[in-house]
Structure formats: structure tokens, C-alpha cells
Amino acid sequence: MPETDLKQRLVERFREINGDHPMTAADDAYVSAQFVVLEELCAVRGRDADAVRRLMLDGRLPLPGYLRSDGAEMVPADLFALADEAGGVDLLEAWFTAHWADPATGKAEWEAYLSGQYVCLHAVTPATIRRKEQLTAAIGAAVDEPDAGSVRWSGRLHALVDELDALEPAFTAYDRLRFGGPTSRDTCIGAIRARFPCPERPGRR
Numbered sequence: 066m067p068e069t070d071l072k073q074r075l076v077e078r079f080r081e082i083n084g085d086h087p088m089t090a091a092d093d094a095y096v097s098a099q100f101v102v103l104e105e106l107c108a109v110r111g112r113d114a115d116a117v118r119r120l121m122l123d124g125r126l127p128l129p130g131y132l133r134s135d136g137a138e139m140v141p142a143d144l145f146a147l148a149d150e151a152g153g154v155d156l157l158e159a160w161f162t163a164h165w166a167d168p169a170t171g172k173a174e175w176e177a178y179l180s181g182q183y184v185c186l187h188a189v190t191p192a193t194i195r196r197k198e199q200l201t202a203a204i205g206a207a208v209d210e211p212d213a214g215s216v217r218w219s220g221r222l223h224a225l226v227d228e229l230d231a232l233e234p235a236f237t238a239y240d241r242l243r244f245g246g247p248t249s250r251d252t253c254i255g256a257i258r259a260r261f262p263c264p265e266r267p268g269r270r
Contacts, residue, residue, distance in 0.1 A: 071115050071118040071119065071122070072118065072136075072138070074118075074122055075118050075121060075122060075128070075129070075138060076132060076136070078121075078122060078128060079128055079129060079132055079181070082128065082180050082181070082182070083182070083243040084242070084243055086239055086242040086243055087134070087239075088131070088132070088133060088134040088239055089134075089238060089239070090134075091237070091238065092131075092134075092237045092238060092239040093133050093134050093135075095235065095237045096130075096131045096133055096139050096237065097133065097139075099234055100130055100131060100139035100140060100141055100142070101139070101140060101141070101142050102137045102138065102139065102140075103117065103118075103129060103137075103138040103139070103140050103144075104138075106140060106142065106144060110145060112145070118138075120154060124179050125154050125155075125157065125158070126144070126145075126148065126154065126157075126179075127140075127144070127178055127179050127180065127181045127183070127189075128179065128180060128181035129181050130181050130182070130183075130184040131184070131239070140181075141189065143188065143189075147160075147161065147189075147190065158175055161174075161175055161178065161191060162174070162175050164191035164192070164195070165191075165195075174191070174194060178194075182243075182244075184234070184236070184240065185197065185233055185234070185236070185248065185249060185250075186232055186233060186234075187232060187233070187234055193232055196228075196232065197229065197232055197233070197249070200225055200228055200229040200232070200253070201229065201249055201253050203225050204222065204225050204226060204229065204253045204257060205253070207221070207222045207225070216264060219261060219263065219264055222257070222261060223258075223261075223263045226253065226254055226257050226258060229249075229253055229254055230250075230254050233249065233250050233254070234250075235250065236248045236250055236251075
């Protein structure tokens with residue numbers, strides 16, 4: 066299949082999943098700073114870009130995280146890291162899903178991984194995916210804890226928020242369009258810090 070056909074199929078698959086939303090100049094700048102062009106990454110890694118596109122379309126590697134407004138397929142610099150760790154693309158799905166005890170959960174996470182929408186993490190691995198889920202659940206449940214509002218509670222809450230902050234990038238306006246609302250950074254980091262400011266520590270100015 067010609068390269069143009071593969072690229073077009075990948076664009077169509079991307080838009081099936083993400084919708085057709087505009088990328089602003091600010092979105093493009095963010096994505097260019099956080100991700101790399103698929104063809105450039107393949108050139109560095111000695112891979113054929115068309116072969117990688119086929120793997121994406123066949124559901125064996127994740128789709129690009131973004132399509133820049135100039136049409137560039139933007140992927141994480143560590144796109145091939147998990148496949149390398151698993152021992153190759155053929156072993157990736159089994160290796161990935163084995164990180165969840167429940168096969169149905171593992172399969173659902175695999176499908177989410179393939180969508181390319183895990184742009185909510187600096188490094189996408191089973192460990193970071195699971196930790197993000199744990200942190201967002203714990204932050205959401207914290208407001209109902211018996212000692213909510215206490216200094217000890219505030220310390221626990223902000224430790225969770227700070228850990229999530231370290232895992233997540235900033236996101237873009239485009240992300241809020243394709244995900245249909247605020248991101249986890251908006252709800253679990255920005256909103257929580259605004260609602261429950263971290264108390265001043267002794268001697269802190």
C-alpha cells in the first residue's frame with residue numbers, strides 16, 4: 066500500500082477515535098515540545114515508518130497521540146520502549162495485559178493504550194497507568210474522609226496531588242475538546258489545589 070494511503074488511513078482512524086477538532090498554534094507548539102514526528106523517530110531508530118503505521122492500524126502499536134495542524138503524526142519519543150521491554154511487538158499485548166490480575170481490565174487497558182489517548186502521562190507504562198488510576202481515585206475520595214480539613218489530612222491530600230502532578234503533563238486546549246471536558250489535571254490537581262490550599266509550613270514564607 067502506498068505511503069499516502071497508509072497515512073490517510075491513519076488520519077481516518079485517529080479522527081474516528083478523537084473526533085475532528087482544530088489544533089491551534091498553541092496546541093501545535095505544546096505538541097512539538099512534548100512529542101516527536103513519527104517519521105523522524107523512525108529514522109533515528111532505524112525503523113520503516115510505513116511498517117510502523119501498519120502496526121498501528123493492525124492494533125499492535127498505539128496510534129499517534131496527536132495530529133499536528135500540518136498533518137504530522139506526533140508520537141512519544143519512547144513509542145517503542147514497551148515493545149522492546151516485552152521482547153518484541155508480537156509479545157507486547159500479552160506482556161502488557163499481564164500487569165492486571167483481571168483479564169477484562171487488562172484487555173480494556175490495552176485497547177485504551179492502542180488508542181494513543183494516554184497523553185495524560187509523561188511515560189506510558191502499565192505501572193504509571195495503574196498509579197494514575199490509584200491517585201485520581203484517592204484524591205476524589207479524600208474529601209469524604211473523616212478527618213477532612215485537618216492538617217494531617219491536608220498533608221496526605223497534597224502528597225497525592227504532588228505525585229499526580231509529577232506523572233502528568235500540562236495537556237492542551239485540544240485535549241479538552243477531544244475528551245469532552247476538563248482533564249484529570251484540571252479536576253484532580255488544579256481544582257483541588259484551589260479548593261484546598263496547602264497550609265503554610267512553620268518558617269515558610
